[in-house]
Amino acid sequence: MRILVLTSRRIESRQSGYDLRVANLCAHLPAEAHLVAIPLEEETDGPVGIAVDPLFASVEVITAFPPGRERARRYLRASNDHYMRLSRPARFAAARDRLREIVAEKEITHVVVFGVALAELAVTLEGVTTVLDVCDSGALTAERALSGSAHPSHGLQLWKDRLALRRKRVTEGRLPDRFDVVVTISDPDTRAIERLHGSSGVVRTIPNGVDDAFLTPLAEPGTRHGVVFWGNLGFAPNRDALWFFLNEVWEPHLRDAGVELCVVGPNAPSWLAGLAAHEPLIVLTGYVEDLRSAVAPYPVMINPMRTGSGLKNKVLEAFGMGLVVVSTRMGVEAIPEVRDGESLMTAEGPGAFADAIRTVLKDPELADELRAGAHALVEEHYRWEAVGRRWADLFTTAPRAGCAGR
Template sequence: MRILVMASRRIASRQSGYDLRVAHLCAHLPAEAHLAVIPLEDETDGPVGITVDPLFASIEVLTAFPPGRERARRYLRTSNDHYMQLSRPGRFAAARDRLREIVTEKEITHVVVFGVALAELAVTLEGVTTVLDVCDSGVLTSERALSGSAHPSHGVQLWKDRLALRRKKATEGSLPDRFDVVVTISEPDTRAIERLHGSRGVVRTIPNGVDDAFLAPLPEPGTRHGVVFWGNLGFAPNRDALWFFLNEIWEPHLRDAGVELCVVGPNAPSWLAELAAHEPLIVLTGYVEDLRSAVAPYPVMINPMRTGSGLKNKVLEAFGMGVVVVSTRLGVEAIPEVRDGASLMTAEGPGAFADAIRTVLKDPELAAELRAGAHRLVEEHYRWDAVGRQWADLFAAESSGTERAGR
C-alpha cells in the first residue's frame, strides 16, 4: 500500500483546524505516504507550529489556483462537481496530469483527499482507492446560516446563497457514489450527507482529537470574574456567536454584574475591536502563542454557537485545560458523550445562558465537578492516538475487503 494525500494548503499552522486534522490523521496512516498540495488560496504569512515533513516520503506543491481571471461559464454549473475545471480549465488540466504522474511514479494505491474542494481532481485518478475526508458538511453549515442568523442575507445576496446551497447539495449528495470511503468529523455532518444521498451507512464518522499539550494534569481553576472565548474570528459562525453573546446575553444580563469577557484569536471584526477599545470589561488579545496561559485566569469558556457544523476544537481544548464550558446544544452536538451538569452546562435562550454562567461563577463545587467530568471525557474518547486508530482502521478494513464505506 502506498498513499497519496491531497491537501488544499500547506500544512503548517496550529491556528488552522484544517491543518491540525490533516497533520494528526496523516500521522496515523498505515503505509508510506506522499503529500501533494494544491493551493486554492494565495499563501499568506502566518503563525507556524506544525511540521509535517517527517510524515511523508515526499512533498510537492503544485501551481496555485487563485491567480488569474475565472471563466464565466462557471456560473452555468448546477453543482460544484466541475467548478475548478469550468473556472480554470488550463490549471485544472495541469494539476490533473501532474497528479496522474505522481500516482504512476510513486506506485500509489490509495488517494486520501482532505476537503470537498479537491474532490473533482481526485476522481480523475484511475486504478486507486479513494478516501475523502469531508470534515464539515458545507450543506449543513449553509442551511443553518440561511435558517437563522444575527446577520441574515437579503435580496440578491440571498438568491446567491440559495443557489450556492443548491449546488452544494448536488455535490455532497453524490460523494458516496464517487469515492470508496467518505468520512466526516461528526454524526450530524454524516447524517447530512447520507440524507442528501438517500442512504444510510455510506459515510463514516471520525472526530478530531485534542493535542497532548491540553491534557496535562488539571491546573488550578481561574479566579477572574469573567469568561473567555477563543477561535479564528474570521470564521463566520464564530463572529455570529460573539455578536449573539455580546448583544443578547452579556449586555442585558452580565455587564452590570461586572462579568469580564476575554476574546482570544486573530481576525477580529471591526465592530468588536471598536467595542473593546472603550469597554474596560472586554479584553481582545488577538493571536497568542500560548493559549493555555492566555485563558488560564478565566474559569468559564463560552461556546454560544448558533450556526456552523462540525466539531468545535475549542470545546475539547477547554475540557483538557479544566475551563468549564457553557454552550448551546448545537455547539456540542458533535460530542455525543457530553452530559449537561456532568461535563458542562448547556443553555439555549439568552437568559438561561447568562444564568448558567452565573451559576458556575458562584458555585466552585459545581465547577470542580464539571472540570473533572470534562477532563475524564476527553482523556477517554478524544486523544489523537484513539482517533488515529479509527482512521488507520479504515485502510485495514478496505484492504482486507471486510468493510467498504461508500461505493
C-alpha cells in the same frame, strides 16, 4: 500499501484547523505516504508551526488555482462537480496529469483527499482506493447560516447564497457514489451527507483529537469573575456567536454584575474591536502563542454557537485545560459523550445562558464536578492516539479500488 495525500493548501500553520486536522490524521496513516498540496488561493506569508516532512516520504506543491474573474453564469451551474475543470481547464489538466504520474511512479494504492474542493481531481485517478475527508458538511453550514445567522443576507447576496446551497447539496449528495470512503468530523455532518445521498451507513465519522498540550493534569480553576471565548474571529459562525453573546446575553444580563469577557483569537471584526476599546470589562487579545496561559485566569469558557457545523475544537481544549464549558446544544452536538450537568452546562435562550454562567461562577463545587467529568471524557475519547486508530482502521477495511462510481 502506499498512500497519496491531496490538500488544498500547504500544511504549516497551527492557526489553521484544516492544517491541524491533516497533520494529526496523517501522523496515523498505516503506510508510506506522499503529500501533494494544490493551493486553491494565492498564498501569503504567515506563522509556521507544523513540520510535515517527517510525516511523508515526499512533499510536492503543484501550481495553484487562484481565483479568477467571476462571471454571472458561474452562479447558475448545477453543482461543483466540475468547477475546476470548467473554470481553469489548462491548469486542471496539468494537475491531473501530474497526479497520474505520481500515482504510477510511487505505485500508489490509496488516495486521501482533504476537502471537497479537490474531489474532482481525485476521482480522475484510476486503480486506487479513494478516501475523501469532507470534514464539515458545507451544505449543513450553509443551511444554518441562511436560517440562524444574526446578520442574514438580503437581495442579490441572498440569491447567491441560496444558489450556493443548492450546489453544495447536489455535490455532497453524490460523494458516496464517487468515493470508496467518505469521512466527516461529526455525526451531524455525517447524517447531513447521508440525508442528501438518500442512504444511511455510507459515511464514516472521524472526529478531531486534542493535542497533548491540553491534556495535562487538572490545574486550579481560574479566579477572575469572567468568561473566555477563543477561535478564529474571521470565521463567520464565531463572529455570529460573539454578536449573540454580547448583545443578547452579556449586555442585558451580565454586564451590570461585572462579568468580564476575554476574547482570544485573530481577525476580530471592527465592531468587536471598537467595543473592546471603550468597555473595560471586555479584553481582546488577538492571536496568542500560548493559549493555556491566556485563558487560565478564567474559570468558564463560553461556546454560544448558533450556526456552523463540525466539531468545536475549543470545547475539547477547554475540557482538557479544566475550564467549565457553557454552550448551546448546537455547540456540542458533535461530542455525543457530553452530558448536561455532568461534563458541561448547556443553555439556549439569552436568559438561560446567562443563568448557567452565573450558576457556575457562584458554585465552585459544581464547577469542580463539571471540570472533572469533562477532563475524564476527553482523556478517554479524544486523544489523537485514540482518534488515529479509528482513522487507520479505514484503510484496512476500505473497499477495493474501483468500488465507488466515478
